[in-house]
Structures are given as C-alpha cells and as structure tokens.
Amino acid sequence: MKFLTLALLVGLLNINSLASQEKLVPIRQNERFGLSTLNKEVKVKPVYDKINFGNSPNYFVAFKKDDGNTFKSSLFHLDKVILKDKPYFDYGIYDDVIIAADTTTKKTVKYHNSFYNEKMHLYTKDGVLLTEEYYAFISVFEEASKIKPTSELILFFRDLDDKYSIKIYDTKKKKLVRTLLDKTDEIDFVSDDQLSWALESMRLTYTKEDVFGSMEVKLLDRQFKIISDQKSTIDKKPKKRNYYLDDENIEVPNELEKPIKSRSIPKYDSISKSLKEAGIVKNHKNFIETDYLYFEANWYNKNNYDLGYKNGKVGLIDTKKGEYILPTIYDNIYKVNYFLAFVIEKDNKYGLFFPYTNEIIKPIFDDFPVVVRKTSRNLGYDLIALFDVKTQKLKYYATFDGIKFLVE
Structure with a gap:
C-alpha cells in the first residue's frame, strides 16, 4: 500500500513537472497579446501591446504602453514573471544570468540593437539586480565554466566611461564575489579561446593610468584565481589592437579554383x-x-x-x-x-x-x-x-x- 501511494505521488509529480514545462505561444485578442498553451489554455491574459520571443527557449518579452510614447517591458519564463514593468527593450538570457538592455543618449557600443546606443544591467536568473551601475557592455564567458566543474562565471564589463572590468559571479551564491580587474583603460586578451582558459589559463594585458600590466588567471580548486600580475610604468599607452581588420588579403590563383561540373538543365x-x-x-x-x-x-x-x-x-x-x-x-x-x-x-x-x-x-x-x-x-x-x-x-x-x- 505504501509502495502504491509512493508510486502515485511520483506519478503526480511527473505530471506536474510536464505541465510546468508545457510550451507557450503568444496569443492575440483584439489588439492585445498574451500567452497560451498549444491547447489554447490562456496562461497570461492578453493585456500587452506586444510580445516578443526571448533569445532562450520558453522566455518572452512583453511590452505595454506607458504615458506618452514610453513603454514598460516584462520578462516571462513561461507564465512566470521574472522582471516586471522595466524600462528595458531587450534581454540577453544566459544559463545563470540575465543582461537587460536600456537605451541611452550617450554613445556606446550597439550590441543588442544596431539602431540605439545601449546601457545594461545585470540580473540573476531569478530577477535579482546584481549591478546598480549601468554598463555600456557586458559579456558572459560561460563556455569556460562549462569545460571544467566550477560554480564560477567570468564576466567582462565596459562602463559608460569606457573603463573595463573583469568580475567573478558565483552561480551557487548568486552574487558577484570577486573583481579581477577594476576600471582599466584597456584590456587585451592574449587568447580569446575559452577552452585554453579552462584547461590552461587566461592571459591578458591591460593599461590603467600610467601602468601596463600582464595578468594570468587560472582555474584552481574550482575557482578562477590570479596566479601572476606583472606591472610596469609606461610613458605612452600602447594602441589597442584592431580585432576586426585582416593584416592582408590573399588571392587564390585561378588555377586552384575548383572546376565547374557540367549539370543537366531542366526544361x-x-x-x-x-x-x-x-x-x-x-x-x-x-x-x-x-x-x-x-x-x-x-x-x-x-x-x-x-x-x-x-x-x-x-x-x-x-x-x-x-x-x-x-x-x-x-x-x-x-x-x-x-x-x-x-x-x-x-x-x-x-x-x-x-x-x-x-x-x-x-x-x-x-x-x-x-x-x-x-x-x-x-x-x-x-x-x-x-x-x-x-x-x-x-x-x-x-x-x-x-x-x-x-x-x-
């Protein structure tokens, strides 16, 4: 009897788990959007002016008009509200954190949207704000954390004054726990291969005021630790390396081009x-x-x-x-x-x-x-x-x- 009761309980839990993972779809009623199951069971009432798909499965961004031409957005995971009535126009959803992008009149990088300068906040996956300060750019190096077992995540920040920082986020504690570099003038990664970061080390150079530094970070005992940080005084700051331009273009000789195969021509x-x-x-x-x-x-x-x-x-x-x-x-x-x-x-x-x-x-x-x-x-x-x-x-x-x- 106890076994039967336990089996029934497990079965009910499995049903609830499947139901909680049911796929949702934006549904329209008149000029408003909500969310429903594929069986048209309404989960989020059609009260929003627009609903976009998030960049991760089962996430949705709902917009609602505010006074005038402004708007508020809400981020949903299925029918659960993660962030409600926020000023953001887009969200980058990662395994452990969320990057929320707002617009700004200050010239910044255009990451989520090529038409607007952006400023960003960082949140936990539960919607808890991690950075009171706005940043011009936030990058999540999550691949390095997946290669070897660690609860730590490397985050790269560029603030609105073009200063660069590298911080560590603990996915278990759900908070930023350490700062490896803080507000440098430049950062140049010697290698951007996250495989080498996890298996070997992350090497980078940086400048801060009149100091030139060379740092090496390694994953030891499941933590990203600084194992060397050599500094020297400089009279002139080095130019930032251009990652986007090739040093030279190589033309392929005509004789190396593949011969064109003869093909039949349909009528x-x-x-x-x-x-x-x-x-x-x-x-x-x-x-x-x-x-x-x-x-x-x-x-x-x-x-x-x-x-x-x-x-x-x-x-x-x-x-x-x-x-x-x-x-x-x-x-x-x-x-x-x-x-x-x-x-x-x-x-x-x-x-x-x-x-x-x-x-x-x-x-x-x-x-x-x-x-x-x-x-x-x-x-x-x-x-x-x-x-x-x-x-x-x-x-x-x-x-x-x-x-x-x-x-x-």
Missing part, C-alpha cells in the same frame, strides 16, 4: 535568377509597434536557386543539382530570410518548403507565413507568424498544421 519556358526575399523588420522607432513584413528582390544567395516558369506557373530549381526541387505548379515563390525556407503561393493560399529536409507545408494559410520557431515536431512547437500582405503587419501565430492562436 522551362523562361528562367529568373532573381528571387524575392521576405523577412521581418522590427520597428526601431517604437518598440511597441509590432514587427512588419517586407519584400526585397535579388536575394544575395541567388546562385544556389533559380525560378523556372512553365505555362504561367513557377517552380524552384536547385542549380547545384540541375533539377527542379519544386514543380512548376505555383503562382509565386519567395525566400524567407529567418530560416532556409521558401514560401509557396497557390490560388491565394500560402505554404512553406524546407529544401534541406524536402518538407512541404501545403498552401493552407490566407496570410503570409514566416517561420519564427522550427524545432522537432515531437516538441509540438513549430510556429509561424502570419502577416497581412496588404498592411504587412503581424496578425497572429499558428502551428504548421494551421491551428491559429487568435482569440476572436
């Missing part, structure tokens, strides 16, 4: 080497406005695919294979820039084609589909954003099977 009435590309553009002037659809001709990778026309219909030719991979039965074919996928149009209905898997989603949608999630079908989480072709605005989300997450 067609006419051919087009220009594909119309469709993509999603964020409204960078107003974060509250939903993303909108755009179309652009002359896809940059057009050498891989051609459009072949027969009897007024279009098909897709794989130029490497020299054959049709989509027959000439469609009215239009578009390239989608988010995933390697094509939108197929037939009789004013839209579908999808994935050339790597030869998977075809038949034209069943009245609105233009753009893939926003493409995962294993076993997760039940293949998701499409549907856009009105005329207004080019987001209308709702749907599964590949045509289930709409739209509350009428």
